[in-house]
Amino acid sequence: MKIVVCVKQVLALGDEVEFTDDGRDVDPDFLELSLNEWDAHATEEALRIRERSADGAGGEVVVVTVGDESAADVLRRCLAMGADRAIRVEAGPGALADPITVARALAEPVRAEQPDLVLTGVQSSDSVQAATGTALAELLGLPRVAVVTRIDHTDGEPTAVVHRELEGGLVDVTEVDVPALLTVQTGINEPRYANLRAIKQAREKELAVVRPSPAGQPACSVRRMYAPPRGEGARMLDGEPAEIAARIAEIVKERLS
Amino acid sequence: MKGVLVVAEQLRGSVRDVTRELITAAAELGGPVTVAVLGADPAALRAGVDVAGVDEIVEVRTATAEFENDVYQRAVEALIAERDPAAVLLGFTVNGMGYGPAIAAKLGLGFASDVFGLAREGGDGDRIVCRRAMYGGKVHAEVELPAGRPALIMLRPTAWPAATGPGGAKVTQATVGEPGSSRARHREFAEAPASDIDITTAEFLLSIGRGVESKDDVPYFEALARKMSATLAGSRPLIDSGWLPSARQVGQSGKTVKPKVYLALGISGAVQHLAGMKSSDLIIAVNSDPEASIFGVAHYGAVADLFDVARELEKLF
Numbered sequence: 001m002k003i004v005v006c007v008k009q010v011l012a013l014g015d016e017v018e019f020t021d022d023g024r025d026v027d028p029d030f031l032e033l034s035l036n037e038w039d040a041h042a043t044e045e046a047l048r049i050r051e052r053s054a055d056g057a058g059g060e061v062v063v064v065t066v067g068d069e070s071a072a073d074v075l076r077r078c079l080a081m082g083a084d085r086a087i088r089v090e091a092g093p094g095a096l097a098d099p100i101t102v103a104r105a106l107a108e109p110v111r112a113e114q115p116d117l118v119l120t121g122v123q124s125s126d127s128v129q130a131a132t133g134t135a136l137a138e139l140l141g142l143p144r145v146a147v148v149t150r151i152d153h154t155d156g157e158p159t160a161v162v163h164r165e166l167e168g169g170l171v172d173v174t175e176v177d178v179p180a181l182l183t184v185q186t187g188i189n190e191p192r193y194a195n196l197r198a199i200k201q202a203r204e205k206e207l208a209v210v211r212p213s214p215a216g217q218p219a220c221s222v223r224r225m226y227a228p229p230r231g232e233g234a235r236m237l238d239g240e241p242a243e244i245a246a247r248i249a250e251i252v253k254e255r256l257s
Numbered sequence: 258m259k260g261v262l263v264v265a266e267q268l269r270g271s272v273r274d275v276t277r278e279l280i281t282a283a284a285e286l287g288g289p290v291t292v293a294v295l296g297a298d299p300a301a302l303r304a305g306v307d308v309a310g311v312d313e314i315v316e317v318r319t320a321t322a323e324f325e326n327d328v329y330q331r332a333v334e335a336l337i338a339e340r341d342p343a344a345v346l347l348g349f350t351v352n353g354m355g356y357g358p359a360i361a362a363k364l365g366l367g368f369a370s371d372v373f374g375l376a377r378e379g380g381d382g383d384r385i386v387c388r389r390a391m392y393g394g395k396v397h398a399e400v401e402l403p404a405g406r407p408a409l410i411m412l413r414p415t416a417w418p419a420a421t422g423p424g425g426a427k428v429t430q431a432t433v434g435e436p437g438s439s440r441a442r443h444r445e446f447a448e449a450p451a452s453d454i455d456i457t458t459a460e461f462l463l464s465i466g467r468g469v470e471s472k473d474d475v476p477y478f479e480a481l482a483r484k485m486s487a488t489l490a491g492s493r494p495l496i497d498s499g500w501l502p503s504a505r506q507v508g509q510s511g512k513t514v515k516p517k518v519y520l521a522l523g524i525s526g527a528v529q530h531l532a533g534m535k536s537s538d539l540i541i542a543v544n545s546d547p548e549a550s551i552f553g554v555a556h557y558g559a560v561a562d563l564f565d566v567a568r569e570l571e572k573l574f
């Protein structure tokens with residue numbers, strides 16, 4: 001059983017924001033890097049499926065990302081969690097411009113692995129497009145299900161039964177042909193932490209770097225980034241916690257009286 | 258001007274609200290508005306989409322009653338080929354996520370999702386500019402979609418008001434392509450487990466988020482809520498971790514609430530959380546991060562440590 005997991009290094013903004021000179025992105029100095037939350041769940045799920053599968057340790061979990069050298073950190077984290085191998089697709093200019101372009105960069109290396117299952121996160125926390133996985137499935141010609149909170153699959157069976165979580169928490173129990181691509185939702189599992197030994201061992205594991213295929217035409221381009229208008233934003237309550245609490249109590253009591 | 262194709266979303270025999278929001282957005286964008294309705298008996302859904310702003314309803318009969326992504330993808334691809342719209346609008350919903358990006362990848366369309374603002378530019382209005390958020394909503398972006406090919410755009414639910422008013426659209430029937438087989442098949446729906454907690458009827462919700470860093474602190478907030486005569490609610494991560502039961506989840510995949518007062522402690526204000534609480538009468542947010550998006554919808558906000566504020570609140574009720 002071979003499972004490929006596509007992961008992303010996400011960028012999170014701290015308490016302050018400044019923009020690049022051309023106004024098209026945030027100044028990288030103001031961003032913190034981490035493994036996308038949804039992808040940690042996808043990696044964990046792949047490891048659990050491998051552990052459950054008939055060939056057990058014989059199965060393989062391969063993690064793939066598109067990014068520059070710094071993105072290797074998220075691959076190392078997945079390797080430390082227990083993934084077997086990693087592939088970094090070198091991000092050429094514009095490679096991360098939009099989710100369709102990212103899916104194109106992922107397609108060749110993922111196809112070459114001939115996986116039984118491909119997992120991605122539902123969305124990335126920094127760009128919230130919820131698109132890369134579904135676009136990738138199309139490029140790979142795979143059946144897919146988006147927003148999955150449970151995967152039941154027995155090795156060698158031609159189908160898997162998955163839970164697709166809809167708005168309001170309603171679950172659509174879906175039968176999907178495998179090989180398939182599933183986009184994984186939080187709540188499906190509790191991702192494991194890697195201990196020090198595992199982190200050390202991860203350094204020994206294979207991390208291949210491959211060139212991307214031509215990116216093709218971008219699906220969109222950012223013209224301008226800006227701080228959101230705070231027109232009717234909140235009235236801020238200042239002061240010590242005691243003063244803030246007193247104001248909150250007053251407002252709440254007045255509203256509910 | 259080329260037209261706009263809206264794909265209706267339906268579940269268990271009724272058209273979902275997001276569809277009429279898409280119609281409002283389509284009518285604002287300009288050009289003839291066509292709404293595609295897929296279903297085993299699409300005519301039965303007609304009343305849900307025949308509202309002001311719609312020029313044409315295309316009814317597409319499908320073999321299955323409920324959503325399946327292969328079926329929607331095939332039908333929408335056929336309609337795009339036949340009508341060459343400037344834009345195809347889908348909801349940024351779980352269904353939309355299952356097939357929208359696949360169509361964009363296959364046909365090489367312009368694409369953007371979680372969009373909350375739309376405009377047409379250029380001589381013939383062929384270029385579409387979208388507004389969307391980045392980095393946890395702390396930044397907004399104007400995104401240009403390439404002119405000269407259709408754009409597939411997924412719109413944020415509740416960003417536009419639902420279209421109302423009498424319709425009168427022309428109705429046509431379409432059979433699109435071979436029915437073909439569906440590789441991911443709907444089997445059944447499983448309801449969330451029944452619960453005696455109902456956060457949707459509470460007047461006062463005390464809602465906690467991941468700012469509460471430990472499970473051990475949850476009982477403290479249960480007690481605080483009791484003391485304040487509030488009902489405890491929370492963001493998804495607390496339910497995912499099993500710290501709160503799912504009946505207490507506020508947001509897109511939880512409950513939509515509209516209490517008199519919504520007091521949010523340590524919730525960042527992700528779009529899927531806001532979807533469930535932004536129309537509360539009064540929103541008060543406490544967050545240590547001055548840039549947190551929750552302050553964009555709150556009426557009152559405080560940049561403070563939630564535990565410090567909670568310990569003071571405790572004394573006042």
Ligand SMILES: Cc1cc2nc3c(=O)[nH]c(=O)nc-3n(C[C@H](O)[C@H](O)[C@H](O)COP(=O)(O)OP(=O)(O)OC[C@H]3O[C@@H](n4cnc5c(N)ncnc54)[C@H](O)[C@@H]3O)c2cc1C
Nearest residue numbers: 466467468492493508509510511523525527529545546563
């Ligand atoms: C399809 C889909 C459906 C979803 N449905 C839902 C849903 O129904 N409901 C939902 O909530 N989410 C939902 N989500 C998840 C959503 O995207 C966010 O991940 C989630 O809302 C984040 O929860 P949070 O704000 O508690 O956590 P975070 O985003 O981690 O925010 C924690 C906040 O706490 C603040 N904080 C930390 N420590 C302190 C302190 N000591 N004092 C004060 N503030 C502090 C931080 O500054 C931060 O703003 C969904 C996601 C997807 C993809």
